[in-house]
Amino acid sequence: MDPLSLTTLLAAAAMAGWVDAVVGGGGLLLLPALLVAAPGVPVATALGTNKLAAIAGTSTAAVAYARRTKIDWAVAGPAAGLAVVTAGLGAALAGVVPASAYRPVVLGVLVAVAVFVVARPRLGVVAQPQRRTRGRVVAAVAVAGLVVAGYDGLIGPGTGTFLVVAFTVLVGADFVHGSAMAKVVNAGTNLGALVVFAATGHVWWLLGLAMAVCNVVGAALGARMALRRGAGFVRVVLLAVVVVLVAKLGYDQWVA
Numbered sequence: 001m002d003p004l005s006l007t008t009l010l011a012a013a014a015m016a017g018w019v020d021a022v023v024g025g026g027g028l029l030l031l032p033a034l035l036v037a038a039p040g041v042p043v044a045t046a047l048g049t050n051k052l053a054a055i056a057g058t059s060t061a062a063v064a065y066a067r068r069t070k071i072d073w074a075v076a077g078p079a080a081g082l083a084v085v086t087a088g089l090g091a092a093l094a095g096v097v098p099a100s101a102y103r104p105v106v107l108g109v110l111v112a113v114a115v116f117v118v119a120r121p122r123l124g125v126v127a128q129p130q131r132r133t134r135g136r137v138v139a140a141v142a143v144a145g146l147v148v149a150g151y152d153g154l155i156g157p158g159t160g161t162f163l164v165v166a167f168t169v170l171v172g173a174d175f176v177h178g179s180a181m182a183k184v185v186n187a188g189t190n191l192g193a194l195v196v197f198a199a200t201g202h203v204w205w206l207l208g209l210a211m212a213v214c215n216v217v218g219a220a221l222g223a224r225m226a227l228r229r230g231a232g233f234v235r236v237v238l239l240a241v242v243v244v245l246v247a248k249l250g251y252d253q254w255v256a
């Protein structure tokens with residue numbers, strides 16, 4: 001890899017860490033950047049290397065959030081534990097399920113998320129603790145630990161965004177606290193997927209570790225900014241990330 005490509009990739013890793021720490025979706029930046037910088041790398045190796053960088057960033061962000069805000073561990077803890085296993089299973093199937101099978105579904109869900117968030121401008125800006133019933137807690141754990149975690153193992157980009165929205169809608173968290181819980185669960189999904197990719201030899205360790213350092217720097221800055229600027233800021237970033245994800249998946253679907 002030439003110096004310019006490497007520098008660009010490491011910068012993308014830092015930016016991806018920032019986006020992931022605020023609202024998720026950093027994989028949208030980092031995975032394509034890795035494939036462009038190393039066009040000959042197998043997709044599975046790109047996914048595994050991306051997970052090595054991502055787990056460093058999400059873990060850093062999770063610690064930063066835990067130090068400065070209260071995390072609902074009754075939701076985030078079980079969901080993260082379940083996510084390790086589910087994401088690992090998803091990673092094992094990553095090369096089996098064709099992109100054409102899931103891309104339209106994910107695109108539809110993202111459009112629905114964008115419409116829902118725009119239509120409800122107060123969603124996530126203020127916490128709604130009355131939503132946190134036992135049934136909703138179970139639903140949040142299942143959605144985050146099974147559905148979203150499985151998606152992360154299979155594909156990845158947008159996982160953090162889905163988690164933030166799930167925690168906001170299901171248990172009434174504001175966007176800052178929803179993002180804090182999302183980082184804990186996302187660390188679990190990254191761990192599960194990384195173990196599988198590493199076991200099958202699909203991790204480029206030296207490059208992944210360099211990307212991880214940059215991802216950590218971006219994640220630390222992103223978490224601090226989200227905590228300092230509040231739920232309104234996170235909401236704006238969330239909408240921006242969803243729009244970009246929709247555009248990217250829509251383009252992929254169109255050219256497929």
